[in-house]
């Protein structure tokens with residue numbers, strides 16, 4: 125039988141198979157060769173490729189307060205690496221390193237393991253220890269510098285500043301909002317020699333140097349911030365609230381000088397803080413404002429010519445509107461606009477709200493910024509709640525005039541009050557003053573930003589006087605200062621129950637005001653959410669007015685604001701204020717405490733004192749302010765002083781019968797009149 129010849133196609137297939145088998149064997153050999161026999165060389169080559177390009181760490185910009193105090197900085201730290209290619213002996217290197225690093229020799233050896241390449245051994249080493257390692261000059265031990273974020277003031281302004289994560293990106297607060305500005309650009313370096321030569325240290329050549337980030341200079345003043353935080357801490361200790369906030373704004377340029385929140389946290393240990401403790405509640409959290417809103421309803425009535433100096437309301441302790449009763453804390457009788465504010469009279473507010481068209485009230489509130497974010501430099505800001513008139517009920521205008529059916533942030537209140545303080549202009553509150561380059565050259569400056577003009581200056585002035593009336597004898601008397609005039613408003617707002625109605629026991633109490641009231645330099649809010657304690661004592665005047673006064677006094681003195689309560693300008697203003705107020709005021713002027721402490725008993729028995737029995741006006745001509753004040757007091761008279769220096773004019777004239785009011789008008793001048 126003839127053997128059948130192999131088919132050519134089979135031959136071709138077999139030869140292909142043989143060829144591929146051979147290739148496979150060759151590959152296998154090559155692989156074994158590379159992985160076993162040439163392992164060291166290739167590992168080295170891969171290591172060299174790995175380190176041939178390196179990213180150089182850039183320095184993140186600093187955050188400073190307005191006076192250059194460091195709030196967030198990048199500090200130099202070092203990392204220790206072992207570069208196996210240059211290492212002579214691991215045990216020997218580990219031995220030496222263990223004399224400096226907080227690690228034992230064994231820990232170092234096990235960290236290095238039996239790996240080869242560039243192995244990290246220790247992170248975040250202080251510069252002085254890095255220097256020691258440098259001096260040891262161990263072959264194969266490399267040091268690399270990088271930056272770590274550090275917050276030298278720890279808790280100070282934490283909710284505002286925020287922090288950066290491990291990747292050096294801002295994760296919260298200003299660190300997040302200004303991440304691009306602060307971050308800078310990393311540099312690039314390559315290894316100079318990429319040949320396989322076994323000798324010589326790995327030299328790096330910088331291709332692009334790293335570029336540091338810009339610095340941010342805040343409007344915050346560390347002293348003021350500290351004052352706010354320590355006063356809040358006292359409040360928290362005393363009343364154990366859910367949260368509390370305090371904000372100070374310069375009403376003339378919109379700069380926020382301090383912004384404090386409770387709860388807070390230590391920024392350096394942000395990982396341990398609950399997210400809710402890190403929130404900047406002064407811009408994220410909203411509350412029903414209560415009585416402090418009344419001034420805006422009054423502003424609306426004045427601006428829309430629905431009420432003026434001659435308007436009177438009547439309060440019998442409550443008012444009824446659309447079948448609902450709004451209670452007042454007392455029957456105030458005949459009430460004008462000033463008294464409606466100073467006594468916080470709800471019945472008058474009900475009547476005022478009925479004089480104004482809904483659209484007018486809406487526009488005024490809107491103009492003051494309610495229902496809109498203020499635009500301050502924060503990551504998250506709430507709009508608050510303020511419905512348009514199309515969604516109002518028959519009771520809404522009344523509710524809104526007493527600060528219900530709406531919700532605001534602390535920052536919105538401060539912005540709105542600042543407009544009253546500065547003569548009627550709504551300003552954007554600002555946290556950033558300027559941005560500077562890494563070598564401290566100014567790159568950008570931020571200026572006063574007007575949102576809109578709301579009121580004529582004289583209306584704003586009148587509103588300021590009303591607020592002054594609150595403190596100079598109204599519901600906010602505990603906010604009064606010895607050396608400065610203060611205008612402001614207390615609020616005790618019951619918290620709305622999500623199921624409808626209001627909680628009796630849950631309140632937000634606040635005091636917002638300005639000082640000096642005649643020419644305000646600061647607007648300050650102190651607000652406390654759900655203070656605990658005896659229900660009867662938890663009202664705004666009690667809880668927050670005193671802290672307001674403590675803070676305002678310290679800040680004004682720190683800012684070197686001249687006292688305005690030296691019975692000159694202040695007295696004149698108070699005279700105007702109280703003349704507007706009907707005859708209910710017991711005194712035109714309260715002589716300040718400085719008199720009672722300065723005068724001695726013998727002053728009261730001077731011959732002039734005997735004039736009192738004559739029922740004639742004493743002669744004050746040529747006397748100094750202090751002499752005149754002492755004399756007036758010793759005679760149990762009252763006086764309105766105007767000017768400085770010595771008395772040049774008085775009314776009534778000396779020797780005339782004492783007026784029934786027992787009030788003297790006295791003008792002083794630096795030079796005696798010829």
Ligand SMILES: [Zn+2]
Nearest residue numbers: 439452456469
């Ligand atoms: Zn009333």
